[in-house]
Amino acid sequence: MEVKVGDEIPEWVMESVSAPRMATMAAILRDPNPLHWDRDAVDKGGWGLGRRTINQGPLDLSYMINMLHCWSGENSIRHIKMTFPMPLVVDGDRVVAKGVVTAVNQDKEGQLAECHIWLDRDGTTLLDGTARVLIPA
Amino acid sequence: MEGLSCMVSEETIKQLVGYEFPGGEYTIEHWENFLLTECTGAELMQDNVVHPVALFHVPIMGCNTTIAKMFELGHADSDASILVESYEWETFHPLKEDTPYKVSGGVIGAERCRGEEGDIYDRVQFRFELVDPQGELAARSVIIWYYTRTEESGD
Numbered sequence: 001m002e003v004k005v006g007d008e009i010p011e012w013v014m015e016s017v018s019a020p021r022m023a024t025m026a027a028i029l030r031d032p033n034p035l036h037w038d039r040d041a042v043d044k045g046g047w048g049l050g051r052r053t054i055n056q057g058p059l060d061l062s063y064m065i066n067m068l069h070c071w072s073g074e075n076s077i078r079h080i081k082m083t084f085p086m087p088l089v090v091d092g093d094r095v096v097a098k099g100v101v102t103a104v105n106q107d108k109e110g111q112l113a114e115c116h117i118w119l120d121r122d123g124t125t126l127l128d129g130t131a132r133v134l135i136p137a
Numbered sequence: 138m139e140g141l142s143c144m145v146s147e148e149t150i151k152q153l154v155g156y157e158f159p160g161g162e163y164t165i166e167h168w169e170n171f172l173l174t175e176c177t178g179a180e181l182m183q184d185n186v187v188h189p190v191a192l193f194h195v196p197i198m199g200c201n202t203t204i205a206k207m208f209e210l211g212h213a214d215s216d217a218s219i220l221v222e223s224y225e226w227e228t229f230h231p232l233k234e235d236t237p238y239k240v241s242g243g244v245i246g247a248e249r250c251r252g253e254e255g256d257i258y259d260r261v262q263f264r265f266e267l268v269d270p271q272g273e274l275a276a277r278s279v280i281i282w283y284y285t286r287t288e289e290s291g292d
Contacts, residue, residue, distance in 0.1 A: 014178055028194065039271060057221045079225075
């Protein structure tokens, strides 16, 4: 594969963010924040989310990784940085990882693609960031 | 107000810079990678490579600390008072299952900030490094969290 500036990365879709997966993730992370696994805690928080638990930031980020892996292959990500302008991804949400190539540099192992990547929900950017990905020669 | 920490002094926050976690070693076992990968909605990677999302919790736990202790370090008084600015991960070698990584890390930045609406928060920057059994740097993680504050009380 050869990439160029302006190439769009094929989207990766999480059709429905899952509360049970958040609970498993909380156990793995030893994350004590009940907003990830206790519907009552979310409801009492007063954010207008009802009883929908809030996805962990690293899980949101993982959807970006999955998109990049599907595009450029496993072990291709050299650097990734994500900011969280609208971090409230909740269970049942449909979110879409998107990206575009912004620069390409030649490396001895192949092309190093600089990418703008983001996580979208109905036109709202939830996460926004960059990635550097190796496209093997 | 729920979700906001009581105010600690700016000096207390600045003194966090240079703090180092105990450090230690962490081995990602197959079961952990399996469950972690399933949570992301992806298939297991080939050759026992660990899903990169492990770069959030493995550095923390490998450093012999926890998310809860990191909250305490910045004087957060509730889980909901923490906001994420960014997660930044660099990978030099793919992480593998059943491989003991040496982990070190600490606080590399801490400053008091004021938001556009006058809200006060403390921006704390953590950095972790994972070194493989061959002594090579395998990955680096930088976490930047905001500890949101009220102006009601001092320390």
